[in-house]
Amino acid sequence: MDEWELIAKCQEDEPEAFEQLVKPYLAMAYRTAYLIIHDKHLAQDAVQEGLIEAYQHIDRLDPKRGVAFRNWLYRIITFRALNLVRKQKPVVEYEELIPEEALTPLDNVIQREEQQQIWQAIRSMKAEHRAVIILYYYEGFSVSEIAKITGSFEGTVKSRMHKARKLIAQQLDKDCIPSDFLREGAMTHD
């Protein structure tokens, strides 16, 4: 049964079809929410609330509009995750470095020094920048898809990506790890 058939069944009030529909995306959606929020319980809340919202509004999906279910679901969950971050605490700018002792055991799964610095930079940047980096590099969404998921212009997505990569490069440079981000110039469009 293809996705649109499952969606049609959901629209006919068949809850089993909804479970079948979302199951392939649940693990990645949760991991994405976790990467954005960096809190397991809040990430669980974001996904759980997102599931309820998706179920309530499944009638909005229409094959004529050509919106992929995955993108629609991610849009809902990403919004939830970003809102939870905003409520959680004031935005922490990258310059305010998180001290080493603030690293959680999960952070320690990264053994390589370079990747540790990258993750530290990502978790320290503004949630809007972090979300773009996660959706692009971890989820593999295109810039235009990220623009739709986050409700931004493509130019804004590019600009956030540029800023985020610059922050990562600065973190690497600070630790004397050579980076090619700055050398290559990259994007300036917004």
Add this chain to the structure above:
Amino acid sequence: MTNEERQIREALTKVAEAVEIPEFQMPGKDSSSQVARLPFFRQKKWKSIAIASAVVVTLLTSMQVSPSFAAYVQSIFEQYGGGLQQAARQGFSESPNLSVTDQGLTLEVKEVIADPVQVTAALVIKQSDGKVLNSELLLGENSHLNEIELLDGNGEVMSSGWGASFDKTVGFIGFTLGRKEQEPIPKTLSIHFKEIGGTKGSWKLQVPITMAKTAAATTELPVNQTHTTKQGLKLTVHKLINTPTTTRIQLETQWTDSAKKQIEQEARKLAGKTAAPDYAPFVPYQQYSLTYHYEAADGSKREAEKLEFANSIDRYGHFRWIWDYDPLEKGKPVTLVIDSLYRAEPYDMSVTFNPAELSK
């Protein structure tokens, strides 16, 4: 993809995959979490209730084109900068001055710029005493439920994929056009906000889109030139489109058959050496990008830009690129120079050593 980009992907993957996936309750299935589905009015029904809506829509003035130098100075797009600012300065913005009030909040469409590659509207929110509120209130918790759609001449939705950018007083919402093969001309921007700054209500506006003036000012330069690099990448520049807001480059790239044979060898070397094993065979085909710049007749160059985001036609590096940037100045001939190709090549970074030797 650069080394750092690969490291970003790997770092994210490692952190993400170390977290255990919790159980989720399926709405509608588990008795403890019974959730009712909400009714939704499909497009045709929605249109009919929009007309009968109790929300007051005030048409203050008829549509007009910003006519003069004096007008552009006051354009709201001055705040946005870039191509929209340039277009507004040339008188391509329109001021529909449409507004709708509900729950004591007024949503105004101050200006619109529509050309063949984008439609962008500038929105302002005011409270009942006329004070302009922060436009980020449009981006509330449930903002993804708002319906912002571009309609064609038959009133059918042609796109709901809008983007937004907010500053303190103005919210800019926009659509990118011309990315599909067959695309109708947009005639109406249909806006329905259901929540502004946590206040639930209904703010509906139908904004007429006219692009006769911008379409007349748009030039399309068919290029259809192909060049094959020494690395075996075949570039076909299809065309350049210069609109009041944007210069768009449309090109296509793919590896020649002989290059693919070479790349196939490289792909084999990558087996087992990437974070995503299934992706390894495609890395050398797909991981490349191009840079370009414009050169004026006097030899001056505009800053180089990197083409980084393409649509895949296949998994073997056949890409279609549609790249938008600020518009080129009219009447000043320039040459488009695609000057660099960046590509990923496998590099043997393995080190062989005998542990016993190290302890000596």
